[in-house]
Amino acid sequence: MASSPTRLDxxxxxxxxxxxxLAMMSETDCEETDLPNNSTQPDRQALFEQVLKRGEALAQTQRNLLQNEVQRRMAEELLLDLESQVKDNIDELTQQVNEVNIQAAELKRAIAMPTPQSTPTRNRILTSSAPSMPDPAKTRPITPLSTPIRTQAGSTITPSRPPPGITLREEDEDEASKGDPIYPGSKSPAYVVYIGKEGKHGVFYAWSTYNDVIGAFSIYQPTCHTHVIRSFSTRQLAHQFYDEFLESGIADLLAEQNPTKDERFIVVEGVAPAAYKNRKSLIMDGLQFRGGVVYRYIGTLEGARSQFNKWKAQGLTQKTYDHRTTF
Structure with missing residues (x-):
């Protein structure tokens, strides 16, 4: 005995x-249909076809709505990605403009300013190519709930200025009131290179090498989009931010692996806890040139954001500073 065909439900x-x-039910109820009691077989067939067409039209409408929703979500993701790219391009363009201005000032000052008689202090340079073992007494553990470092910038100084209308002379100023020296070719007394050539980083007291002072330009290349530098108004502030960057273990984290296209970074403690798409965005936007607690994430930016949101929902993230620091 042959088996009956399988019903596809x-x-x-x-x-x-x-x-x-529903069409067959309408046949038995003449008051709810447009057909008379003596409707013929062609009339019933036409009614069936009409009902089927309406059902197919409804199904097509649902498919169109679903497709429109998918296209809308894709457009939103594309817009977010474009906004992020525009922000990165603006940051890079701003940084390049600053470097051009610094180089122009370097040429002007090298021609106009005399050579000072004082002997400048040599700065320090740390490289990540051969990192030394961290001192447990000075390095804090990288944990999601570790206490943030808050290095004090120094005692409070009440600002003051002389009465208006008097003539000021450079020789009348004492060394303490002049602040940190600014060498020819530099706009600031201190620079911190966070990512430079071959992964090098350090604090510098000049933009270009001047006498025995090694300049930041020795390891920083303005045309390289992955390099990160920051100028500071005082040497003390530069060392404060750089020490936070080192002691939080971020320099070691970046030195352990070479940059890859699929690496992201999650800041769980810092100035702006969030997920960031590359090393430059991590330092400039997430940490804002300070220290913090950071995890390296391999995958998509959406996946990194999802992981960050899970930790945030569990109360495992912390904003260490309420306001952006003035450099």
Whole structure:
């Protein structure tokens, strides 16, 4: 005995059967249909076809709505990505403009300013190519709930200025009131290179090498989009930020692996806790040139954001500073 064919109970078939059932019910109730009691077989067939067409039109409308929703979500993701790219391009352009201005000032000052008689202090340079073992007494553990470092910038100084209308002379100023020296070719007394050539980083007291002072330009290349530098108004502030960057273990984290296209970074403690798409964005936006607690994430930026949101929902993230620091 041959077996009966298997019935395909699919959603489309169930919808079609339901429409046919409703059409057959309308046949027995003449008051709810446009057909008379003596409707013929062609009339019933036309009614069935009309009901089926309406059902197919409804299904097509649902498919169109679903497709429009998918396209809307794709457009939103594309817009977010474009906004992020525009922000990065603006940051890079601003940084390049600053470097051009610094180089122009370097040429002007090298021609106009005399050579000072004082002997400048040599700065320090740390490289990540051969990192030394961290001192447990000075390095804090990288944990999601570790206490942030808050190095004091020094005692409070009440600002003051002389009465208006008097003539000021450079020789009348004492060394303490002049502040940190600014060498020819530099705009600031201190620079911190966070990412430079071959992964080098350090604090510098000049933009270009001057006498025995090694300049930041020795390891920083303005045309390289992955390099990160920051100028500071005082040497003390530069060392404060750089020490936070080192002691929080971020320099070691970046030195352990070479940059890859699929690496992201999650800041769970810092100035702006969030997920960031590359090393430059991590230092400039997430940490804002300070220290913090950071995790390296391999995957998409959406995946990194999802992981950050989970930790944030569990209360495992912390903003260490309420306001952006003035450099």
């Amino acid at each position: 699919t959603p489309a078939r169930r919808r079609r059967n339901e429409l046919i059932r």
